[in-house]
Amino acid sequence: MKPFTQNHPFFKSVAASAILSSSLLVLFQATQSAKARTFENSASPPHSTISQHAEAAAKNGLDSLQIFNVAISVSDIDASVKWYEDNLGFQLQNRRRVSTGIEIALIENNGFFIDLIHIAGSENLEGSPKEPPDHLKVQGLRNLVFWVDDLKSADAQLKSKGVELIWESRYIPEVGTSVTNFRDNNGNLIAIWERN
Known part of the structure; x- marks a missing residue:
C-alpha cells in the first residue's frame, strides 16, 4: 500500500x-x-x-x-x-x-x-438550484432557517431591497404557520417562518 x-x-x-x-x-x-x-x-x-x-x-x-x-x-x-x-x-x-x-x-x-x-477554486457541485420542495432531492444541509414575528412585514422589507421571493408567506397547514423562501447571492436557500 x-x-x-x-x-x-x-x-x-x-x-x-x-x-x-x-x-x-x-x-x-x-x-x-x-x-x-x-x-x-x-x-x-x-x-x-x-x-x-x-x-x-x-x-x-x-x-x-x-x-x-x-x-x-x-x-x-x-x-x-x-x-x-x-x-x-x-x-x-x-x-x-x-x-x-x-x-x-x-x-x-x-x-x-x-x-x-x-477559498480560491471552490465550486458549486449542486448544479441548477431546485425550487422547494424539490431542493430536498439533494441530500445534505439544504437551507438556512430563521423566525420572525411578522412575516408579511419581513416580505415587504425583502422585496423593497430587491430580493426575489420564491414562496411569499406560504401557509403550511401541517405546521400551522407560514414560510417565505428566497436565495442569497450564492444561490443558497433561506427560509423565514412566522413564529406563532
Missing part, C-alpha cells in the same frame, strides 16, 4: 478540515468578545438567556451542546458580506485571511453567527 502524499485527496481533505477547524477556533475568541460586547451594550440582558448560559456552563460534554454558527462557502466574500448586511441586517464582526489562502468573515444578527468562507 502506497503511503499518502501531500497530493493525495484524502490528505488534502483532512488537511483542509484541520485548517478550517483551526481557523474557526481563532475566530471563537473574537466571537466571545462580540457576544460580551452585546451583553455590555444592553441595559438588561433577558433572564432566560442568562439562565441558559448558566445551565450550559454547569454541564459536561454533549450535555452542553449548543449551536455556535453556520459556515457557508462563498464565491465572493465581499459580495456575500454586503448581501447579508444589506438584506438581512447582519453585521461584520471579524474578518481574517489564514495562511492557507482561506478567508473568513464572521457576521452576526441577534446573537446568530454565520461564517462566510472563501
Whole structure:
C-alpha cells in the first residue's frame, strides 16, 4: 500500500478540515468578545438567556451542546458580506485571511453567527438550484432557517431591497404557520417562518 502524499485527496481533505477547524477556533475568541460586547451594550440582558448560559456552563460534554454558527462557502466574500448586511441586517464582526489562502468573515444578527468562507477554486457541485420542495432531492444541509414575528412585514422589507421571493408567506397547514423562501447571492436557500 502506497503511503499518502501531500497530493493525495484524502490528505488534502483532512488537511483542509484541520485548517478550517483551526481557523474557526481563532475566530471563537473574537466571537466571545462580540457576544460580551452585546451583553455590555444592553441595559438588561433577558433572564432566560442568562439562565441558559448558566445551565450550559454547569454541564459536561454533549450535555452542553449548543449551536455556535453556520459556515457557508462563498464565491465572493465581499459580495456575500454586503448581501447579508444589506438584506438581512447582519453585521461584520471579524474578518481574517489564514495562511492557507482561506478567508473568513464572521457576521452576526441577534446573537446568530454565520461564517462566510472563501477559498480560491471552490465550486458549486449542486448544479441548477431546485425550487422547494424539490431542493430536498439533494441530500445534505439544504437551507438556512430563521423566525420572525411578522412575516408579511419581513416580505415587504425583502422585496423593497430587491430580493426575489420564491414562496411569499406560504401557509403550511401541517405546521400551522407560514414560510417565505428566497436565495442569497450564492444561490443558497433561506427560509423565514412566522413564529406563532
